[in-house]
Amino acid sequence: MGSDGADQSRLRQLNERAVLAAVRSAGPVRVAQIVEQSGLGRTAVEEVLSSLVTRRWLVEESPAIRGRGRPARSYRFRAEAGYVAGLDIGAYSVRGALTDLDGRVLASVRHPVAPEMRRDERLGTADQVIAECAREAGVPVSRVWAVGAGTTGLVDTTGTVVRANAIPDWAGTNVPAHFTTRLAVADNDSQLAALAEQRHGTPAAGPADMVFLHAGRRTGLALVLDGQLRRGAFGAAADMSALRGVAWEAALQYLHDVVPADVPPLDKAERAFAAARDGDRAARAAVRRYAHAMAVAAATAIAIVDPRLLVLGGSFSRAADVLLEPLTAELTRLCPRVPEVRASELGALCVALGAASLAQDAVHTRLLDPTRGALPTLTSRSL
Template identity: 30%
Template sequence: MPPTGSPSALRSANLERIVGVLRTATEVSQAEIARRTDLAPATVSNIVRQLVATGLVETSGGAGRRGLTVQISRRAGLVAGLDFGHSHLEVALGDLAGRPLVGVRRPLDNDHRYADGLALAEDLLDDLLAELGESRDAVRAGGLGLPAPITKDGRITAGSILPGWVGVAAADVASAVLGIPILVDNDANLGALAEHHHDPGVTTLAYLKASSGIGCGLVLDGRLYRGGLGTAGELGHVTLDESGPLCRCGSRGCLEAYAGGSGLIEQLRGRAPDLAVHDLADLAVSGDAGARRLLEDAGRALGQGSAILANLLSPEVIVVGGDLACEILVDGIRDGLRRHAVDGLEGAIEVRLSTLGDKASVVGALVTALDAVALTG
């Protein structure tokens, strides 16, 4: 690393600011880059010219150098995103701005062996590359999401969702199989990262993933927050009632025991034996009274948990995603906030559905893959 304050450090910082702008816009003029970064037009022009020379960006149109339109070059390479859910695998390819280009989703048993999951991921990745007419060499890096707490050394320690991954150094084994650098994170963290990438003006947000389980990703002051041990955001295992129902984690009365999709569908199993978690929201929205009541109750429980987040962290926005995400759930969360958050917070915090839907985690995986790409290399 260049010494702080050295010319090379200053250039690296300026380059990072410019690339940050390019990643949030399809194309932008050099004059607009200078305005957004507060850099001198000549500095922007010099760095853009250097990036063009390396093939990382391309320019077009405009009158004069400041009027040129700049965008990250499609020829600069690709990043891959892999999202292992409770019962699915989604793989996507994106450009070096983190924009998805192609993707595919396949069912996957939650008790699969990690090696089998990665073998399927490799096959799907090659299919997507063939669709784009590219080879594996075009992929610069990948991001991988897993629905479980992940320690700082990249291992899953709790096996209640994906037992076949417990104790595995996920980044190492995925890199070895796929032949590219891989960064691994919790799927809710990736959802939070994707939402922030989509709306960078929001500097503090919580992303609630309501699916088979309950996950939470946090962006604080513009940065993804993982905590000192790497497992921050386990909101699903906050105790609401220590005499409540048994949770899959072994404790009683966890938020997830009241709002997790796996538990909710069990309550409808008698009259809907084939119901899957991703069907529950549609069933409720279509007017089924039992499904609607379950999601209303789950929303209020999530609102109680969200009030804890609100009182501690004061997020500007709470974004709700995952298989259970719908307005019924969001209304319940708002009601829970009204009941349990301190005065003034419940109306000030925006609660909304994710605009990325069930793609949030895989989009976040694409964005996190960018961290493994050395743009100056």
């Protein structure tokens, strides 16, 4: 191919990405809007749209007929062309959510595990969760293009777990490397829970600055600053787990001590919250002591960031009716100015949803990468 042909091919590829990006960000969208957003001429846009519809990346929507004249055509990205799996890999469970490429949740599955489970077994459970999510959604597992994983511990930019106190053999695990047949990414669970709150919370895309308090069997903090998840230089932003003055892991024992010893460990906190809800004085006191431990760490982040919003997330957010008031009272005592305090509505699925969002971002980046050549015709196979 001569230089002119190569230049034309390159131009077509760039035009494809520009049009695809315009539809992804605003679809369903009309041709005139695509012209405006992409910066391309109408003829070039029309040619690219026809090609992307033929290759099954876009769908031309049936226009509504209003009055006289030719109705305006609109196009949408085929979010059902592929799927992503979001995983929450923890010490006591592996939870998964399957979404389409626009983030619509189609299935979720949870498998219990134990902290002492071997690394290969835990990762094998993750594979099983992905397969079960696909089966529940009625989707061929080959169409799961990407996997995002949130996991306990400090996770570096390669997706390798640098430190994990809750799982004995987990440090050193490169989580994405396990999913060799798919695009895969990983990050810390609290970071991804905050990402999920930003993308899927109520209201989604709330204040630009947010402190996220991840409360459950594991506890963590995460920051959203200027509308962006802030990981820090080494992925440890807001990680206070090693600070002696922060005793939030031990604070779980306050809740466990007020329920019968024969209650399974995974159910103890929920039972304590239920007892507090019923007016049990010992349980209410335990919840206040737990809230104090949470507030100490949250107040430190608030003092540094001065956010508009603090979100209580994780599985304990379901106990917001008994936990939010003492948490807010402790923050009022500790902070010169308390932000709005809100409970997440995502519950225990928050990490898996954040992991799915991370995977969607990875797919989006790959789709729009002009160095990857022309977009192929979509089939049932992976990206």
